[in-house]
Amino acid sequence: MLRLSALYRYPLKSGKAEALQQICLDKLGLDGDRRWMLVDEANGRFLTQRTVGKMSQLSALWNADGGLTLSAPGRPAIDIALPGSGAELRGVTIFKDSLRVPDAGDEAGAWVSEFIGKPTRLVQIPLDRARTTQAGYGRNDDQVAFADGFPLLLIGQASLEDLSKNVGRPLEMLRFRPNLVIEGSEAFAEDNWKRIRIGDVEFRVVKPCSRCILTTIDPQTGERSSDREPLATLQKYRSQADGAMFGQNLVNDSNGQLEVGMPVTILE
Known part of the structure; x- marks a missing residue:
């Protein structure tokens, strides 16, 4: 069977x-699957393990309210709230798709920038901004x-x-x-x-x-x-x-x- x-x-x-x-x-x-993404702050280009291997060590747990808890070896965990309706929209590029999605804010940006080693932003995609x-x-x-x-x-x-x-x-x-x-x-x-x-x-x-x-x-x-x-x-x-x-x-x-x-x- x-x-x-x-x-x-x-x-x-x-x-x-x-x-x-x-x-x-x-x-x-799946509810909550790949709803968050890291992007290069300078150009909005998406980041993955293909070019940033250390992302394999980045733990991201989905919170019941749709937020995220990030942690990594040697780093304090950070709780990130789901961006609200008034959140800044950031232009991002993933493969051939360009779209505008909510930015998670400066505190989250500072945490992921320190982890990645260059200016980086954390973004989230709501249902009404999904790609085809x-x-x-x-x-x-x-x-x-x-x-x-x-x-x-x-x-x-x-x-x-x-x-x-x-x-x-x-x-x-x-x-x-x-x-x-x-x-x-x-x-x-x-x-x-x-x-x-x-x-x-x-x-x-x-x-x-x-x-x-x-x-x-x-x-x-x-x-x-x-x-x-x-x-x-x-x-x-x-x-x-x-x-x-x-x-x-x-x-x-x-x-x-x-x-x-x-x-x-x-x-x-």
Whole structure:
């Protein structure tokens, strides 16, 4: 039987994962997932572990009121309130998208600037300022917060085990930053799914996920692997025209709640 074996949320884009037992969904995916982001103060360009590896050590916990608690080794934690309706809007750029979103304020800005080592701002995206998903996939009204292109990422546990075997050492699932981990399927079975249901929530599988250098960063230490693994192996046996694929991007067609252990049904 297929089941949901793990749930992960990333309140801050490229920050540490938050393992969950249950969570509700809204139209942007898991409640609170990647609703916050760090940007370069000078140009509004988004920051991730791709260029700032130490972000893997930045913990961001979602508060019940929608705010954020940031902490990092050797740094005091800071509680950041959800920006109100009168918050300053800052122009930001994430890939090809440019938008204006609420800034979290100067105290938060000073904290993240000290951590990053250059002038940095923390921004938040409300539902009414969401981006549209990557063009050419899904529906025209599909939306996403600060995730790269789609609200959700699913990976099969057997797919990770297959990749680990090919690399020659055990790999951490969090290198690949999934939201949903499915147990009980064959390796890469998710490549052929089009629609699934978990509990009462239905999802569309819209696009395989093209992997980047971020997968070579150890999620525990923040160090990059000298052998470029597991990306090097993925490029050998999982390459397509758009890159090395691992995992599937999803869009949820309803809200509802997910809980670890729920059965997974393949609808199409």
